[in-house]
Amino acid sequence: MTILAPLLRSSVQTWECDDMGHMNVQFYVAKANEGLDVLAHHLGFGPTQARTPGNGAGTAGAILLPREHHIRFHREQRPGAPLTLEGSVTGREGDTLKVYEELTNTASGVVAATINADVVLADAATRARLALPGVMDEAIDNMMTDVPPHGQARGLEMGPAVDAPALAQADDMGLVYTWQGVVKPAQCDMHGFMLQQHFMGLVSDSIPNLLSQTRGDDRSSDPNIGGAALEYRFVYRQWPRVGDILTLRSGLKHVGPKTYTWAHWMFDVETGKAVATAEAVAVTLDLVARRAIGIPDAMRAHLESKLVPGIGA
CATH class of the missing domain: 3.10.129.10 (Hotdog Thioesterase)
Known part of the structure; x- marks a missing residue:
């Protein structure tokens, strides 16, 4: 079963579209990464926690940073389309999280894109990798979900x-x-x-x-x-x-x-x-x-x- 948390609600702007008349691929990445900041909040590591010096975890100024993305574009989205982004955690390998995000057209409910990412915690100022703080452990376990079939790779080998x-x-x-x-x-x-x-x-x-x-x-x-x-x-x-x-x-x-x-x-x-x-x-x-x-x-x-x-x- 796939259970996703709300991350973003927005719409397609004209300046996000290319000469094909649809939202350019780079803005799917932009929205997915913005969604990660909100997902960090759901994991108990929101902006206040990240900014607090001496929080005991050495993670002041830390960000969730994708090291790899897999994106499927299911339906093109054109200017004015309303969008909703949801996501959750699908796995953990040490200090690397597997994150799934799903972008849908708010009006139709049709999936626009699915994004899978390998995500680490990193120092925003240096990009040095950090250990996931213990404050996240329980929340990570509680947010675990499955990648739905339509979110799996289709035309690419993910070796x-x-x-x-x-x-x-x-x-x-x-x-x-x-x-x-x-x-x-x-x-x-x-x-x-x-x-x-x-x-x-x-x-x-x-x-x-x-x-x-x-x-x-x-x-x-x-x-x-x-x-x-x-x-x-x-x-x-x-x-x-x-x-x-x-x-x-x-x-x-x-x-x-x-x-x-x-x-x-x-x-x-x-x-x-x-x-x-x-x-x-x-x-x-x-x-x-x-x-x-x-x-x-x-x-x-x-x-x-x-x-x-x-x-x-």
Whole structure:
């Protein structure tokens, strides 16, 4: 049985939507992370507790921080849609919590997205991991629930994450150069760390360059055809800061009748180290009918020639 606690109630703003006309993937991450702050309150570790010096747990200024996300996008949400987010704990491995969150359309009750996260407690100012305080133990046990079938992974394999790649390795494998830029203050929290929604946002920003180099597409020339993500797995490996230069390399892992699976590797240009790896299942979207369309045979043959063996998140 799945029992979820109330976390957020909000709506889709126009500025949260992209050229597909629906809420962009990065804002699902933003809402999920905001929901974690509320979940901490339900676990007996609310904002007052976190801010109190000398609370005996060494956790003043601590936050719940996802180290991995799995997100399924069930129904697109368009401007003005009312949203409700609920969540709970589904497991514990030492000081790592398994957290499940479910975003629904408040009016219809239809599930918009499901989010599973591996979550740790961390010092907000340094990102150093902390032990879960004893004050949470009973509340964690009381909030344990099951992940419902529709919240499970569907198109992605959720095995162990790949070893952290290096930028040189990505280039040797022939991954496509899809994005590069500098981390801006507006993308960071008060301590100068890039917010997790922007990991997803940078990948989203890269997609037009990715498609232009792998399929020859230019979405700006065809307003009737777009794309949509169905499922994402994100593994966060480092925490970029203001002024860091990031670059993205992407490759095609799998091509199916309607879907294709991309892998995205994000690196710090200065160090060459991976800051995140991700996989995404995506479809081509008819923006008039608002439905997925199949991949033409000629396009599939072209995409299959771009497959990169051994790539993943």
